[in-house]
Amino acid sequence: MTHFDGGSVATDPAAGTPVLALRGALKTFGPVVALADGTIELAAGEIHALVGENGAGKSTLVKILAGVHQPDAGEFLVAGQAVSFRNVADSKAAGISVIYQEPTLFPDLTVAENIFIGRQPKGRFGLISRVEMRRRARELFDQLGVPIDPDRVAEGLSIADQQIIEIAKAISLDARILVMDEPTAALSGVEVDRLFAVARRLRDGGSGILFISHRFDEVFGLCDRITVMRDGTYITTHDTAATSVEEIVREMVGRDINALFPKTETEAGDVVLRVTGLTRPGVFHDIDFEVRAGEIVALSGLVGAGRTEVARAVFGIDRYESGTVEMFGRALRRKDPRAAIDAGIGFVPEDRRKQGLVMDLSVERNAALTLRHSLARFGIISGRAEREAAETWGKRLQVKAGSPEHAVSTLSGGNQQKVVLAKWLATDPKLLIIDEPTRGIDVGTKSEVHRLISELAGRGIAILMISSELPEVLGMADRVLVMREGRITGRLNRTEATAETVMHAATASLESTR
Amino acid sequence: MSDPSASPTAVQPEGHQPESGPPPKGRRMAATPGSTKTAAEAGRKPARSRTGKADTSTVLAVSKGRTGAARMLLGRDAIMIYVLLVVVLYASIVIPRFASPVTVGFLLLDVIPTLLIALPMTLVIISGEIDLSVASIAGLTSALMGVLWQGGMNIALVLVICVLAGLVAGAFNGVLIAYLGLPSLAVTIGTLALFRGLALVVIGDNAVANFPPGLTAFFTSKLGGTGIPTVMIGVVVLIIAFAVVLHFTPFGRGLFALGYSKEAATFVGIDVARSKFLLYLATGTVSALAGIYWTLRYSSARSDNASGLELAVIAAVLLGGVSIFGGKGSIPGVLAGVLLIGTINYALKLDRVSEVVLIIVTGSLLIISVVAPNIASAIRRARHSRQVRSAPLP
Amino acid sequence: MSLDSKSTAPAHPTPEHGRTSALGSLLKLRELPVVLALVVLVAVTAAINPLFLSEQGIKDLLLNATILMILAVGQTLVIITRNIDLSVGSILGLVAFSTGSLFVAAPNLPIVAVFVLGMLFGAVLGGLNGLLITIAKVPALVITLGTLYIFRGINNAWAGGTQYFAGDRPEAFGNLSVDTALGFPVITLIAVVVVAIVAVYMLGTRPGRDLYAIGSDPDAARLFGIPVTRRVLLAFVVNGLLAGLAGVLYASRFNSVGATTGSGLELDVVAAAVVGGVAIFGGSGTVVGAAIGALLLTTITSALTALRVDKFWQQAIVGILILAAVVIDRIASVRSARKLRIAEARNV
Secondary structure (H helix, E strand, C coil): CCCCCCCCCCCCCCCCCCCEEEEEEEECCEEEEEEEEEEEEECCCCCCEEECCCCHHHHHHHHHHHEEEEECCEEEECCCCEECCCCHHHHHHHCEEEECCCCCCCCEEEEEHHHHCCCEEHHHCEEEEEEHHHHHHHHHHHCCCCCCCCCEEEECCCHHHHHHHHHHHHHHHCCCEEEEEEECCCCHHHHHHHHHHHHHHHCCCCCEHHHHHCHHHHHHCCCCCCEECCCCEEEEEHHHHHCCCCHHHHHHCCCHHHCCCCCCCCCCCCCCEEEEEEEEEECEEEEEEECCCCEEEEECCCCCHHHHHHHHHHHHCCCCCEEEEEEEECCCHHHHHHHHHCCHHHHHHCCHHHHHCCCCCCCHHHHHHHHHHHHCCCCCCHHHHHHHHHHHHHHHHCCCCCCCCCCCHHCCCCHHHHHHHHHCCCCCCEEEEEECCCCCCCCHHHHHHHHHHHHHHCCEEEEEEEEECCHHHHHHCEEEEEECCCCCEEEEEEEEEEEHHHHHHHHHHHHCCC | CCCCCCCCCCCEEECCCCCCCCCCHHHHHCCCCCCCCCCCHHHHHHCCCCCHHHHHHHHHHHHCCCCHHHHHHHHHHHHHHHHHHHHHHHHHHHHCCCCCCHHHHHHHHHHHHHHHHHHHHHHHCCCCCCCCHHHHHHHHHHHHHHHHHHCCCCHHHHHHHHHHHHHHHHHHHHHHHHHHHCCCHHHHHHHHHHHHHHHHHHHHHCCEEECCCCHHHHHHCEEECCCCCCHHHHHHHHHHHHHHHHCHHHHHHEEEEEEEEEEHHHCCCCCHHHHHHHHHHHHHHHHHHHHHHHHHCCEEECCCCCCHHHHHHHHHHHHCCCCCCCCCCHHHHHHHHHHHHHHHHHHHHHHHCHHHHHHHHHHHHHHHHHHHHHHHHHHHHEEEEHHHCCCCCC | CCCCCCHHCCCCCCCCCCCCCCHHHHCCCCCCCHHHHHEEEEEEEHHHHHHCHHHHHHHHHHHHHHHHHHHHHHHHHHHCCCCCCCCCCHHHHHHHHHHHHHHHHHHCCHHHHHHHHHHHHHHHHHHHHHHHHHCCCCHHHHHHHHHHHHHHHHHHHHHCCCCHHHHHHHHHHHCCCCCCCEEHHHHHHHHHHHHHEHHHHHHHHHHHHHHHHEEEHHHHHHHCCCCCCHHHHHHHHHHHHHHHHHHHHHHHHHHHCCCCCCCCHHHHHHHHHCCCCCCCCCCCCCHHHHHEEEEEEHHHHHHHHHCCCCHHHHHHHHHHHHHHHHHHHHHCCCCCHHHHHHHHHHHC
């Protein structure tokens, strides 16, 4: 156990020692500070919301609680005792259970076994007693008021059921602290109600629950207190009764947006992309929009609202059932990224490491990957042409790499993002789809990326930007499309778009929006 | 075992992904000289570095500036080629009669089937799949060839049909793997049995030997006094073709991307299924060529021709630096791998070393070639994490 | 967990299946197809040629299946952990030959000691595979391909042209493959006991269940604090041990053992497991299924003979069976779809 000399923090309003207290936690990944001041106090018998924009450091904080990450500095107390987790098992042993948005179950094992893996009850001859295991699992589900068959395999269970199984596991482990990391993002309304009923029951039983969500209706409906984080730093904690959505939003965003995002005014040109009635049942419905040359259109909304799915369908990665995607009035073939690329679309995906780049390939190979057909003469690619193409754009975007032959994985996040941009700019795109342009990029490089996007729009490229960061959306976009549950629920122009209007369209239930 | 970084729970923090590139170069290099590299290359390092730092500073600085050319000369392929050269040189000096045209001839005649199949196999493994059915396809072709020839068909037509048979067999694999998405390991274990079984069905216990003498003689003939088999001309053409496809065409570029990440490949417009399908067509066709060669070289068409060759081919390909996980590898490396195994085998044979030692050498080379780099990087990682862990906490 | 697993957007509530019926769970058994195939094969063959199910016929059937069954059981442990062991044929050969040598060197050694030594030898070889794989973190396919050659090479070097014949071993040892108890050949009973022990272990002990968890999701298993390295090593050691047992039995059953004993068996073994419903990428399947798979593969050979079908069809049919098993596996389980969906979600 390591003891840290933590700074003192305002005393806890709830009676007695908090079941969990993290104060001033610092976590860095190389040059990136993921968490500067992670602070949270959780009392027994309360549901405590943790809110903040994407990138505010919530997930890093959760991972510290879960034992996935070890804080570089800070004070960490569980029931008043200083703790230091080396791994997830330590965290579990201390009575902390984390319910993730997508739980990790073993798909091939039964539900009961997933709950009791590694500590299955034993019966005769020291063998696992399936009867006992099943009985205990049933008991847990009865306690939670949920009918799940303990004998079915976990494979194919809905996300909601998987979360319930994780909760059942937490109860069977006697966890006093439950951390729910955006549990509702993938749930339907009924499932959310069920989850909340379970959460309340656990709270009334004396557990402390940390609830992370983007949805204010949920936060205000369920939680007793709310802690706000911004830019990796603790901002404040409110009693839910004594605050308002507006106040929380202000604290979450909390900076001068326009100064950060230098969007140059451009005249919107002809329609480049027109999407009509795009539908993939259960994922997105009746999506209509257009993007003009020189225009930045932001596709906003909560995670899971279907924004990326729409973009993927437009680019031909995923199928769609009906609707059309037209570039300059010509319909694109479905599920054919080559056709989309040939029509002048570039796609900067959100996950650079898995989608944007082939991490183990060199910088120049990555940069030239989109060009592989146009670089080839008589079907043969010359290494020199490839290098030149890569270098041209690398230089223009000021990619900092040891050598164009170094694996792209050796670059910093910002420079990787520039390589992704470079490889698409090299194709001379008419439309760039950029999904979370500044995710995982340090603040300095962020503004560089923003300047670049703005510049590209200035040169007449149509830009469709997906972003979960409100300031980015508000600062960059000429128009904002807000999605919720697979539908566009708000269309705002630059003057209409404010934190409140966007958030409202993104979180309000469908009936209450236009 | 799987790559720990792919852990579903060890996900990125929401806003700030740790950019988990390799550890700082300095440490990485510091660990290597003692582990895998030979003294010869260690000496080469400073000279090859293009940066100014090279001549003035320590290994750490040198490695930091290690550029493409140096990397190529120190890379996995290069090491294989050096090892091959050393072995050839050593054998020529130590073993009497090794350095002769006869050696070249027999050595090459022996390795041609492996060499042929290794070419498409390299592409398949680089794209992240595998094909265990190649030797069975060769066997099936051989059986077919025997039966058709014995049935009185024109030899040219026989050859065409055999190549087509290979193409169809490859297409069968390709449909199951590329379009139905079944795991290639399981599918090709199945077709390994199926194609070999069909070979048995076609020809049974019989052996057909009376191929046109002109043809069989051609397959063992040499180019003048060089000792190089005439068929090597065709083999070299294929080698060049595959090397060009893999290293200098858009398709080849796509295969590397595919082997590393199917997602990323899809995002740059690579048609994953089609690429894989084409690769299986290639393995099928080339396996058929190997089957034809085998039949004519030994002048014998049998159902069990080339059996077990699949593992020898895969061993040679992996030894040649192709990563079983996909994404890494080159034709020159694989050539070196195939020839290295062939040369060692032949040298040991000439040196009257019992033939049985050969397969021990093959197996050991294979294991060493994959284990050594991993152990080296494990040591590197251990050092790295020790340093990192001790750093932030004063 | 990533906050951005988008593809899962609106979840579809699963219909509650309630308590699964006994019939339902029977139909979901992965072993069902292979059992059906075996029953149909035996029934059809017996209907056409009644001699197939004569006492001697059954005995031959079981004798032929015994060794492959034991190997398939061991291989299943390894495959369940998402690994593979291609070196089993070589291990079997090496152990079989050393058994022969042992009888020549120490003719008076009790047979039990021979079994123990053979199994220990196999376990050491399997452990070697396991150590290389777990410590060096190299894929099992590559390592065991290497050891396939090395073990075989050692066998060759040791045996040279030597072969041990039935006459070189004590009669009691050879009789294990001739004598019957309760109508079953003794070595088959040994195999059945092995299958039963391993089946119980896999079903009823925590380490056994851990193996499934590891194959189901190795990273999650590590995160749950399951000692992945130790368990995988265990799987390889047990597989080696069983291959050793199979080697000893081979020496008892067959007339001669030499340098090439057991060559090429590895793929038959993997095939038996796959046909028996063991998923090639780990996490599911049972040793009983694999054993039945082995029985099915060997029965086909006998059935073809009994049916006077050209015996050359045997291998092609095996190939078709394997492909059928792979396809059935894909169709029967939604797993792939689910995995894909989650992979997609995580990738986004």
